[in-house]
Amino acid sequence: MDVVSPELNILLPDEIMDTEAIVMDDDPPAESPAASGQSQPSDDAPIPMETDVLAVPEIVSLCSDAPPTQRTQALTTSITTDSTLCSTTSATHLTSGGLQKLSANHQIILNKVASSPGADTTRSPGTTTITPGGQKFMVTAIGKSGQSIVLQLPHTGSKPGSGQGEAKANPQHFKVLTIGGRTDLKPVMVGQAVSSASQISTLQAQQLKTVQIAKKTQVSSAGPIKFIITKAVNNKGLTAQTSVSNVITGRVLSTSSPVTPPRTITLSETLSSNSKIAISPLKSPSKVRHAPVQTVTVGGPQFKTIFPLSTSSNVQQIQVPGSRFHYVRLVTATTGSSTGQAGSHCTNSSMTAKPMVVNTAQVRMSVPIIPAQTMKQVVPKPLTSSGQVLTTQTQQRLIMPATPLPQIQPNLTNLPPGTMLAPGSGNMGYTVLPAHYVTQLQQSAYVTLASSSGFPTPTGIQTQARLPLNGLSTSDAASRPRKPCNCNKSQCLKLYCDCFANGEFCQSCNCTNCFNNLEHETERAKAIKACLDRNPEAFKPKIGKGKEGESDRRHSKGCNCKRSGCLKNYCECYEAKIMCSSTCKCVGCKNFEESPERKTLMHLADAAEVRVQQQTAAKTKLSSQISDLFTRTTPAITSGGGRMPFTFVTKEVAEATCECLLEQAEQAELIQQPQATAERMILEEFGRCLMRIISSAGKTDCPSINC
DNA sequence: GAGTTTGAAACT
DNA sequence: CAGTTTCAAACTC
Known part of the structure; x- marks a missing residue:
């Protein structure tokens, strides 16, 4: 913290x-570095997610x-x-x-x-x-x-x-x-x-x-x-x-x-x-x-949570009724929400509010630091015992709960944006909640947020703060239907599992023996820590911003393809729709700018996409027309209002029209017109009848056909 | 849908 | 760090 x-x-x-x-x-x-006053920007850190554990x-x-x-x-x-x-x-x-x-x-x-x-x-x-x-x-x-x-x-x-x-x-x-x-x-x-x-x-x-x-x-x-x-x-x-x-x-x-x-x-x-x-x-x-700051009293006078009023919004507080947990959502920093501070040299692009999660023996809770300008009201979390959570930070950092087992507390610094820490029920003391799950919580009707009082809405925060995740913006990733995993042996606690790797809980997956859920928060937390021990950036997006002068998006590690030519989805670069870079160790790479194979594939992909879009548009249009026709004709059957012209061609109207036509025929016969002329006169009369029917369609009264 | 291929992750 | 194994997704038939 x-x-x-x-x-x-x-x-x-x-x-x-x-x-x-x-x-x-x-x-x-x-x-x-600090002593020298020099900064060492981390070019390799695509996402400024600073969640210090x-x-x-x-x-x-x-x-x-x-x-x-x-x-x-x-x-x-x-x-x-x-x-x-x-x-x-x-x-x-x-x-x-x-x-x-x-x-x-x-x-x-x-x-x-x-x-x-x-x-x-x-x-x-x-x-x-x-x-x-x-x-x-x-x-x-x-x-x-x-x-x-x-x-x-x-x-x-x-x-x-x-x-x-x-x-x-x-x-x-x-x-x-x-x-x-x-x-x-x-x-x-x-x-x-x-x-x-x-x-x-x-x-x-x-x-x-x-x-x-x-x-x-x-x-x-x-x-x-x-x-x-x-x-x-x-x-x-x-x-x-x-x-x-x-x-x-x-x-x-x-x-x-x-x-x-x-x-x-x-x-x-x-x-x-x-x-x-x-x-x-x-x-x-x-x-x-x-x-400006905001003070929130939590559980008594000795427990106060004070929120700074001049930080960017990077933390979302979530309350789930019925749950004794107090959830805090971590969101990545934004660069454009600087608060006009005195330090004109402010170049910190990772200013995020810092939530703190403190667990005591009796109380576990997490309280985010909400930017003052956005958060005006915070629902206090009553404490049943001693405990305090205070956060006033502009960076995304976490404080681990006071519960034991620190050895399995993962380094949350590298967890994906949106990852949330919540007090856990097990001996972990906290639970790392994936961003996707948090989104689900927020969308739930049981989640209360102080958005009405200035607290940033989840959508707003997510849209603002989320950063690309493996080539996709996290907002997009959140909106897209997550592909269910099919893990069998990894218990979904290894990076083999895409759900786990993306910091998501398995949901509607086809996995077996899944531990990637709240019910196994202890095991999950251990697995997270293990992954972070192996690779501190395991949960960071692989596709991040490259160094200055290079492509905006690049694979942090690069691929290692041998046989796919980096032109299949086996290749993480290709899958992310980015070209291989110098960091890749691939053999026979064809995923570079001037690659004819790549261009061909791109063209094919584009053509296929265009066809899909056209088909989709055609289906949409047809469906719309059918739907529109249905909605426009349905009332005529029931209410009679707004009926289409043809709905007025009732039996009576048809008979009247026929009478008009017959009368016209008789007129032609009376004046001894040739057959062609007679037919013409009848057709003209039929046309007039139709016009009268049509003109009567806009009227509430039944059409009258007068010859 | 079953089997194969592939490469990242995990392991040694 | 390199080689091997494991794993699940991607792909093919």
Whole structure:
């Protein structure tokens, strides 16, 4: 999970925003991408689906209570768990701006990047570093799944190197990136890390905690930012969790608007232990920008969910009556919905709201972060026990529930757009709901959405946010009839299964022994994790945008065809209607631009398509005409209104017409006209009769045939 | 519809 | 990373 304010989000390098980019090696922070300020755009990431998985069985709270004088005290960490290793050491360096919280199960590193020179600290795993005058804070929790929080405090308004040991730089952005990590990874601070103090604490492999920082409406302007992170640590195992409520409250200041007051950050969660991490006074910028937020109270005063009001819509909240689960739909980011933030250099194209799913021992729920401009109302989810979900992010990231079994928590970063996390009923604690299934939920009459009150409609979000999926836009993919699978041996839990590979539940398939459903969420989650372990991008669309200058669509891996010439649907490139690229390893490829075979096939395909379209159009037109004729004639039978002319040719009309014709014949005979003339006269009279019948058709009264 | 072909995914 | 096996879709008859 990560919580990042929109203002901050745009200021952070992509590396920071990317959990994977966050340093997980031993390199000094100075060499980190974030430290250099360079960005490394991922060309190979066709879809900016950032769904960081967070194994979040623990809670960290940020509170702001510290007086301005405590600004020098950057961080305070206290761990009350009996297995605490380094809490005190971190606390002693709060003034330097860094924080690391470590416990038997967790490591959290809060690092403040100092702008003041001379303070350079080599960060090592478990190191807590706080530097004065810095402008960035990064909190990184290193655990089995890797978690990190980044607080970025731009230089604006602060005096670089105004004094070491002080954290007086005006923090104009508050950003929490990710929380999670792996036990085998070593945390390294990212950013312009110049810290005056560092501390290293060695911790055991620990379970990660879920940290949620939500923005709240401003409390005052230009007030000091105060953060108190309270974290309860369960160091006795994953299953032994006792509820402990923690509240994170703070003020977030940004630089965009000089007149708006700071925002308050409130974070509450239930923790499994008594560990606490306090981050106190950070910054107090003179100019603050008010970012509209929305607060939703969930289950009591201590549980609040605050939604930022200035982020793009990337999360959909779904409520399914009768279900104890609270669903959150993840949608991919959009590039055109930037919220006009102060940072004109905002190039982040993956700004998505970040849902957070937190499961406690008693309560499991997920609450999305809904963009303020679109979401105005959120149905609160009552909590039966302690639990808190907070999300204020513009990127699509997830926080895993606090339930045990983090080892099977998949890296959801690469799940397909639209994939949803929902609290699970099994020991998984969550369920990865495929986008298709979510769509079904949304279309269900039992799904309630706050669309009427500004909450973006599912359709809107999907249309806006969905990105191509294996060559097809996900919206198209969702609309198209999904092809049922026929899996027999894979239990539909391998990528052999198209349903599974596309992040969909099997439905109306012909598969046997299918586990790709909610009833087997545990197995399914394990399978997802296994796939992600093998290939972190297993669930990413294979057809993504190529590098600059290349085709817009290309296969991420390329095909490996040997015998098909890449001109059959065996070839994934051909199937996706794209040409093979340099990434392909195919032999005898004929799927390239100038290939005559390809052109021939294309022409044939086009011709066939045209024929199909023509046939379809002809059938449609004929059906329409028949239907129209039927609808137009049917009323004549029943009501008499709007009858067609021929419906008036009743027996009486026919007899009258005949009489007219006979009379005309008699007239011709009387005047001794030749037969030809007589016939002509009769025909002319017949014509007049028809005209009268026709003219009478538009009248309600029965036609009168007068000769 | 059964059997074959094919290549991606999974496995070693 | 390469070779092999497994698997299900695509294809052929």
